[in-house]
Amino acid sequence: MKNTTTEPGRYESMPRLPNPPTAPTILIVRYGADNLGYILHGPADGACVVIDPGDANAFLKVLSAHRLHPGLLLATHGHADHVAGADDIAGRTGCPPIPPTVDDPTEHEIAWREFRLRVLPVPGHTRTHVAYLVDKALFTGDTLFVAGCGRLFECDAATLWHSLLRLCDLPDETLVYPGHDYTLDNLTFAAELTPDDAAVATRLALAREGDALVPSILGEERHTNPFLRCADPVFRRQAGMPHLSAEACFAELRRRKDDW
Ligand SMILES: [Zn+2]
Structure with a gap:
């Protein structure tokens, strides 16, 4: 498998395009059993960006309620529950269709009107999965969830582990907007x-009260998301895997969660 994006390390620091915008307003669109999609809009004329439009009716309802007009449809990956509504939304609003999935995505920036989206390749759940970084907001699709991560469909555990490591290089205050509410x-x-981790227990208590904790804060994920803690020997000891490497611990955790 040709893959140049799985080496650990920081995302390239890219020169930003001119006229950096103010952060857009983000609307969360819930659809299906637990899917989360997003609409980004500015203060001006109703132009907006749609991410992961898996259900046309759910999105069209929110667009209409806020008098928004999509001009850019994007997906984190090609699974039907993230793209199934795209054609219908495009047909009914005149928005261009969702761009085809790129086989070997590279880091780049999309500029449309006042929006600047940094596209980060995060293979693992699927080979061509990307995340979008807009100001401090990170749209992670099925790569990083609140306190969890995606299943491995097209890649091995090491690939997803290194994608998560690279997302962890983003600043603590980055806001995580995942593709599902599995909180x-x-x-x-x-x-x-x-069981003795107080921070995890506190977040679990909030989730039990019905809080999806979206957006989540990356700094908090780093300390309470078990899939992001595999490099920490203290965590590995607490989780009963002191003898495993970080990568092996991650693979074992993913296996356990699949069977959980
Ligand atoms: Zn998926």
Whole structure:
């Protein structure tokens, strides 16, 4: 498999395009059993960007309620629950269709009107999965969830682990907007793994009250998301895997969560 994006390390520091915009307003669109999609809009004329339009009706309802007109449809990856509504939205609003999935995505920036989206390749859940960074907001699709991570469909555990490591290089205050609300399940799993962890217990209590914790804060994910903690020997000891490497610990955790 040709893949140049799985080496650990920081995302390239790219020169930003001129006229950096103010942060857009982000609307969360819930659809299906637990999917989360997003609409980004500025203060001006109703132009907006749509990310992961998996359900046309759910998105069209929000667009209409806020008098928004999509001009850019994007997906984090090609799974139907993230793109199924795109053609319908394009047909009914005149918005260009979702761009085809790029086979070997590279880091780049999309500029449309006042929006600047940095595209970060994060293979693992799928080979061509990308995340979008807009100001401090990170749209992670099925790569990083609140207290969890995506399943491995097209890549091995090491590939996803290195993608997550690279996302962890982003600043602590980065806001994580995932593609699904699996928060309660993920934190229940995390609490079973490290029952004495007070920070995990606190977040689980919030999730039990019905809080999806979206957006999540990357700094907090680093300390409470078991899949991001595999490089920490203290965590590995607490989780009963002191003898495993970080990568092997991650693979084992992913396996356990699949069977959980
Ligand atoms: Zn998916």
